[in-house]
Amino acid sequence: MKSRQLALILAATAVIIFGVAAFVLVSDSPVVSEPANYTYTIVNVYPHDQTAFTQGLVFDDGTLYEGTGLRGQSTLRRVDLETGNVTQIYSLPSHLFGEGITIFGDKIIQITYTSKKGFVYDKTSFDLLQEFSYSTEQGWGITHDGSKLIMSVGNATLYFLDPETLQITGQVEVIDQEPVTRLNELEYIDGMVYANIWMTEKIAIINPETGHVTGWINLKGLKTAENSTADVLNGIAYDAEGDRLFVTGKLWSNLYEIELVPTE
Numbered sequence: 580m581k582s583r584q585l586a587l588i589l590a591a592t593a594v595i596i597f598g599v600a601a602f603v604l605v606s607d608s609p610v611v612s613e614p615a616n617y618t619y620t621i622v623n624v625y626p627h628d629q630t631a632f633t634q635g636l637v638f639d640d641g642t643l644y645e646g647t648g649l650r651g652q653s654t655l656r657r658v659d660l661e662t663g664n665v666t667q668i669y670s671l672p673s674h675l676f677g678e679g680i681t682i683f684g685d686k687i688i689q690i691t692y693t694s695k696k697g698f699v700y701d702k703t704s705f706d707l708l709q710e711f712s713y714s715t716e717q718g719w720g721i722t723h724d725g726s727k728l729i730m731s732v733g734n735a736t737l738y739f740l741d742p743e744t745l746q747i748t749g750q751v752e753v754i755d756q757e758p759v760t761r762l763n764e765l766e767y768i769d770g771m772v773y774a775n776i777w778m779t780e781k782i783a784i785i786n787p788e789t790g791h792v793t794g795w796i797n798l799k800g801l802k803t804a805e806n807s808t809a810d811v812l813n814g815i816a817y818d819a820e821g822d823r824l825f826v827t828g829k830l831w832s833n834l835y836e837i838e839l840v841p842t843e
Contacts, residue, residue: 614755614784615794616842619801622823623836626663631656632829635680635689635720635764636814639702643816643825643834646680646689653677655689655705663834669705671698679720679764681728683742690718690730697745711745720765722772729772729787731762737772737787753785755792766815768824775813782815782826796839802828 627633634653635646643658653675657667671677676692686708687700697718699709713730715738720731727748728740735758739749753759753774761777771793772785780802784794798812810829817824827834 612793614792617794617796617839618842619796619798619837620840621801621835622838625660625825625834625836627827627831627834628658628663628665629830629832632810633764633814633827633831634678634829636766636816636825636827637680637682637687638816638818638823638825639682644680644682644687645814646677648677648692648829650674650676653691655680655687655700657705660834667705669700669707678718679722679731681721681723681765683723683728688721688728688745690721692719693717699745709745713740713745714747719763719777720774722765722767724767724770724787729765729767731765731774733761733763733777735760735762737762737765737785737790751787751790753783753790753792755783755795759783759792764813764815766817768817768819773815773817775815777813778811780812797842798826798837801826801835801837802831 632648634648637644643660645656645658647654651673653671655669656665659666675694678690678692680687680689682702685702687702690697695712697711698707700707715732717732719733722729728742730738730740735753736750737753738747741748763775763777766773772787774783774785776783780799782796783792786793812828814827823836825834825836
């Protein structure tokens with residue numbers, strides 16, 4: 580008999596101790612392991628437009644796509660990885676503050692900060708196909724798992740959206756002993772959501788089914804006076820075909836390909 584089955588039987592069995600029936604109650608909740616911890620090594624360094632206030636980053640079919648923020652400067656861009664040159668650009672209306680982007684099929688989806696408004700573009704032409712709205716007060720990061728969109732809004736919650744209706748269908752709270760807030764730019768990698776934590780040098784690795792943080796990536800030291808004039812780490816992209824992980828920051832002059840290194 581398997582030990583799990585035996586444990587459940589014993590838990591439901593009355594034990595007579597000095598004539599008193601005592602029942603053992605055990606929780607059937609899964610045990611949550613301590614998150615793994617990682618540092619990094621730099622594999623490659625690529626140039627990055629230092630005027631780009633990076634809010635979203637995606638690598639798809641050999642090409643880097645970037646969404647930038649700030650009112651009057653918000654854009655959607657196609658970027659040559661090797662040179663950092665912007666090869667295609669779409670500018671948002673000046674009153675909008677651009678946020679995260681993701682690519683779903685042949686479409687690019689971009690959200691905005693406080694306007695409760697998102698946009699759907701043709702991936703090739705950048706033609707605007709559709710506008711949509713969402714009920715959350717803000718929009719920060721967005722990615723997808725192949726069947727649903729996953730959005731962050733700056734708190735400890737990940738929201739799930741139907742990619743066709745673009746409406747919220749569910750949510751999960753992100754926890755590592757306590758709620759993890761300021762979830763920012765997102766990337767879905769091998770079943771997990773990687774999230775920049777705003778104003779920190781850390782990326783959380785999150786199980787989107789449970790909300791539990793399964794790992795932390797410490798990128799301390801990646802930002803330097805030479806590569807950034809002012810702002811913070813933001814931007815995660817993954818090349819699934821080449822198994823390459825890229826990160827950058829807002830107003831950074833470099834984009835980095837990194838390799839994760841487990842730590843004790």
